Amino acid sequence: MTSSASGRPLRADAVRNRAKVLAAAEEVFAVRGTSASTEEVARRAGVGIGTVFRHFPTKESLLEAVLVALLERLADEAECLRSADDAGAAFFGFFTRVVERAAAKQAVTEALAEAGVDARAATGRAAPRLTAALGMLLRRAQDAGAVRADVGAGEVVALLAGMSYAAGRAGAHDDVLRLAFDGLRPRP
Numbered sequence: 787m788t789s790s791a792s793g794r795p796l797r798a799d800a801v802r803n804r805a806k807v808l809a810a811a812e813e814v815f816a817v818r819g820t821s822a823s824t825e826e827v828a829r830r831a832g833v834g835i836g837t838v839f840r841h842f843p844t845k846e847s848l849l850e851a852v853l854v855a856l857l858e859r860l861a862d863e864a865e866c867l868r869s870a871d872d873a874g875a876a877f878f879g880f881f882t883r884v885v886e887r888a889a890a891k892q893a894v895t896e897a898l899a900e901a902g903v904d905a906r907a908a909t910g911r912a913a914p915r916l917t918a919a920l921g922m923l924l925r926r927a928q929d930a931g932a933v934r935a936d937v938g939a940g941e942v943v944a945l946l947a948g949m950s951y952a953a954g955r956a957g958a959h960d961d962v963l964r965l966a967f968d969g970l971r972p973r974p
Contacts, residue, residue, distance in 0.1 A: 804841045806831040811852050820849060820894060850908040853894045857912035860884060864919030874932025877923045878967055881946060885963065888950035917943060934972050942970070 810831035814822045824845055828835045842848035863880065870876035895905045906913065921939035928935050949966060 800841075803831075803833055803837050807833060807838050807841055807848075808851055808855050811848055812855070815849075815852060815894065820896075824848065849894050850905075853905060854909055854912045856887065856894075857909055857916050860887075861912060861916040861919045864916065864923055868919075868922055868926065873923070873926035873930040877927035877933060878970075880920070880923055881942075881949075881967075882963060884946055885949045885953045888953040920946070931972060933970050937970060945970075 807827060811827045814827050814830050818826065824838050824842075825835055827848070828838045831838070838848070842851060860883075863883070867876040867880055917939070920942065924933060924937070924939055924942050927933040928937070945966060949962070952962070
């Protein structure tokens, strides 16, 4: 069950409003950047500004929730790929999608850092869950022979972080991803 900022369980309409606010915040921050106002988020969500602040007392708490929601969706996606027929395609496709979404995540993380919020602490269970799901995708891809056996999850996370950072700064380029993927694939 979803809880309010005070920790109390939310009514069904409040849960829907919270979800609308989060979805709107992701859209607004993706298009206008993290300097966009909470009033704009409220307008996009079709709710009053009081509703936004009832769920997210500060803009930083809204940014934290956006980041956690993004990581949770990525973890959900990775977990769903555990039964994909082509483990290699699942791993490389997921890697690509994470890099493609990096700019939005990086903007939110930087805005939190500027506000003095530790993004790692804010993401709680979501980041370790994502890391575990990525490790599972890696093992499946290795078992299928699509990824080198001498590559560890830590190395993949580091490569993914570096690629994501670069994509957030300069945009993801297919050639750069192809080079990274060539390094991950088994050598003939």
